[in-house]
Amino acid sequence: MAIMSDETPQSPSFTEKLVAYLDGELPEAATREVEQALSSDPAMRSDVEKLNRAWELLDLLPRPNASGEFSSRTLATLQVVDGTTELVAEPETAPTVALDTSAPRPLAVSPLVAWSAGLVVVSLLGFAVGRMTARPNSDVWLDDLTLIEHIDVYRELGNADFLRDLKQRGVLDERRPPEPR
Amino acid sequence: MTATWQVPAIVRLTVVSSNGYTSSAGERNEKPLERSWVECPDATQMESPDVVKSEPALSQYLHDPDVQLMLRAKRGDDAAFSQLVESYQDRLVAVLFHLLGNQEAAEDLGQEVFLRIYRNRSKYEAKAKFSTWMFHIANNLASNWRRDGARRREASLAGSDSGPLGARPQEQLLAEKSALMPARVLDRNETQSLVRAALESLSDRQKMAVLLHKFEQMSYIDIAATMDLSPQAVKSLLSRARENLKAYLEPFF
Numbered sequence: 001m002a003i004m005s006d007e008t009p010q011s012p013s014f015t016e017k018l019v020a021y022l023d024g025e026l027p028e029a030a031t032r033e034v035e036q037a038l039s040s041d042p043a044m045r046s047d048v049e050k051l052n053r054a055w056e057l058l059d060l061l062p063r064p065n066a067s068g069e070f071s072s073r074t075l076a077t078l079q080v081v082d083g084t085t086e087l088v089a090e091p092e093t094a095p096t097v098a099l100d101t102s103a104p105r106p107l108a109v110s111p112l113v114a115w116s117a118g119l120v121v122v123s124l125l126g127f128a129v130g131r132m133t134a135r136p137n138s139d140v141w142l143d144d145l146t147l148i149e150h151i152d153v154y155r156e157l158g159n160a161d162f163l164r165d166l167k168q169r170g171v172l173d174e175r176r177p178p179e180p181r
Numbered sequence: 182m183t184a185t186w187q188v189p190a191i192v193r194l195t196v197v198s199s200n201g202y203t204s205s206a207g208e209r210n211e212k213p214l215e216r217s218w219v220e221c222p223d224a225t226q227m228e229s230p231d232v233v234k235s236e237p238a239l240s241q242y243l244h245d246p247d248v249q250l251m252l253r254a255k256r257g258d259d260a261a262f263s264q265l266v267e268s269y270q271d272r273l274v275a276v277l278f279h280l281l282g283n284q285e286a287a288e289d290l291g292q293e294v295f296l297r298i299y300r301n302r303s304k305y306e307a308k309a310k311f312s313t314w315m316f317h318i319a320n321n322l323a324s325n326w327r328r329d330g331a332r333r334r335e336a337s338l339a340g341s342d343s344g345p346l347g348a349r350p351q352e353q354l355l356a357e358k359s360a361l362m363p364a365r366v367l368d369r370n371e372t373q374s375l376v377r378a379a380l381e382s383l384s385d386r387q388k389m390a391v392l393l394h395k396f397e398q399m400s401y402i403d404i405a406a407t408m409d410l411s412p413q414a415v416k417s418l419l420s421r422a423r424e425n426l427k428a429y430l431e432p433f434f
Contacts, residue, residue, distance in 0.1 A: 016417060058376060071270055074295050077296060082299075
């Protein structure tokens with residue numbers, strides 16, 4: 001047979017041909033040649049039968065289904081990913097390991113970092129509000145300008161009782177004439 | 182000798198292998214194509230260099246209802262994407278379960294596959310079947326998972342031969358026990374365990390090719406696209422895988 005002329009039944013290319021025949025992957029002409037060879041060679045027929053039997057035993061392999069929550073869990077993850085896609089955009093030119101499961105993922109923010117950041121924000125806000133509501137020192141000084149201008153006089157007077165006494169006597173009333181002695 | 186194995190005529194119109202269709206077998210045929218999807222700026226894009234960009238090839242995939250769903254998802258239709266998740270979750274998890282060796286990892290990685298697809302939906306182009314694209318992503322993620330797992334095991338469990346990727350101890354024991362008396366009749370559970378052990382005995386790439394072919398009924402061309410291999414490499418890979426399975430299981434026939 002032409003197809004088998006330079007091959008032995010033990011050669012890898014011969015087995016490839018038989019397997020391709022079993023898989024229905026041989027073209028029509030080659031299929032016919034293999035079938036002719038099989039019809040005239042019982043040893044080859046037995047070999048093909050064993051190959052076929054081993055293959056059929058694979059039907060016993062379990063085919064476990066995905067768990068009940070698989071699709072809902074997957075779709076929920078996709079929704080989360082979709083929400084963050086804009087924030088975690090993949091690079092335009094991904095490296096050759098684009099399918100690497102160890103590819104960088106969005107960084108998880110630790111609670112400590114989150115709390116620290118919150119504290120800083122609150123501090124800054126407090127500072128800003130304080131700056132906006134507090135009156136400048138210059139305003140306080142302007143309010144007390146009259147007092148400041150006469151501070152030397154007030155110091156000489158000593159206390160307020162003395163001033164009240166002077167007021168009762170009318171000393172401070174410049175429009176009233178002084179009492180006769 | 183010239184190639185005697187050929188792809189179907191309809192595929193020959195759209196696919197040009199960079200390695201050519203040589204009939205010689207060997208490891209060199211299993212090398213990934215020089216340029217692959219993984220090397221594209223975005224590995225989730227269908228930019229196989231072996232696929233000739235022609236309108237007939239493109240329109241061929243537009244008939245795939247799942248491609249239509251994905252195109253709707255690309256336009257922002259989340260309900261269409263939910264439909265895809267519902268349709269493919271079991272198929273994806275089943276393949277990943279055998280690749281990774283446990284259900285939890287299979288579901289985690291399955292979720293990650295859908296996540297990658299969803300993130301890249303705006304870049305999706307209908308240049309292959311949806312299932313081919315999805316399993317291509319799954320294959321890459323599973324490879325990374327196994328590689329990272331191997332590193333972890335090297336660091337923590339040097340010398341141990343158990344774990345999610347190795348043969349399960351129970352199955353290993355059964356295989357060893359049964360090998361001592363292959364003539365005895367195995368019950369269904371024992372046979373199932375043996376078959377699992379036989380699958381575990383394959384290399385990761387052989388296992389993936391077998392699962393895609395057996396579970397997904399993928400053609401050599403689609404497996405090649407999924408695994409970044411040439412169709413000839415897939416032919417060699419599956420041939421060796423089936424030889425190994427036969428050698429493992431033959432004593433129990």
